[in-house]
Amino acid sequence: MLSNMKIQITLLLLISLLxxxxxxxxxxxxxxxxxxxxxxxxxxxxxxxxxxxxxSDLQGKLVMLQFTASWCGVCRKEMPHxxxxxxxxxxDNPNFVLLGIDRDEPLETVxxxxxxxxxxxxxxxxxxxDIFALYAD
Numbered sequence: 001m002l003s004n005m006k007i008q009i010t011l012l013l014l015i016s017l018l019x020x021x022x023x024x025x026x027x028x029x030x031x032x033x034x035x036x037x038x039x040x041x042x043x044x045x046x047x048x049x050x051x052x053x054x055x056s057d058l059q060g061k062l063v064m065l066q067f068t069a070s071w072c073g074v075c076r077k078e079m080p081h082x083x084x085x086x087x088x089x090x091x092d093n094p095n096f097v098l099l100g101i102d103r104d105e106p107l108e109t110v111x112x113x114x115x116x117x118x119x120x121x122x123x124x125x126x127x128x129x130d131i132f133a134l135y136a137d
Contacts, residue, residue: 030136031136031137032135032136032137033134033135033136033137034134034135034136040055040063040065040135041055041134041135042054042055042056043055043130043131043134045099045101045124045125045126045131046124046125047099047122047123047124047125048102048107048110048111048114048122048123048124048125049122051122053099053122053124058097060095061094061095061096061097062095062096062097063096063097063098063099064086064096064097064098064099065099065101065135066078066079066082066098066099066100066101067100067101067103067126067132067135067136068100068101068102068103068113068123069102069103069104069105069113070102070105070109070110070112070113070116076117079100079117079118079119080117080118080119082098082119082121083117083118083119083120083121086098087119087120087121091121098121098122099121099122099123099124100114100119100121100122100123100124101123101124101126101131101132102123102124102125102126103126103129103131103132104126104127104128104129105125106127107125110123110125
């Protein structure tokens with residue numbers, strides 16, 4: 001009887017794990033093209049300072065990409081937190097890179113956006129949304 005109970009408990013655990021896995025997969029399916037563990041697609045981007053950055057040149061570093069736009073309410077709320085909780089703490093770490101990627105807006109708008117949100121981390125231009133399209137639908 002004890003071994004029957006062990007089998008039942010084991011089956012329940014397996015079923016629970018499978019159910020959790022299916023739920024997790026469903027929740028994470030939000031239109032992202034690049035999945036966790038996959039190599040990030042390479043791109044070249046011009047920063048608001050005029051500097052040109054190529055993602056593959058940063059290989060070996062921890063790179064955080066933040067897709068943003070001035071019209072994005074969520075972005076406006078998260079950017080001060082990214083500035084304070086991530087950028088201000090790690091900006092001097094030579095193995096860390098944070099790049100904001102502004103989707104489909106002109107340089108003047110991007111500069112005003114950075115000023116209005118109080119961020120100092122680098123913002124790059126994605127004039128036609130081509131970089132965004134490499135990562136999400």
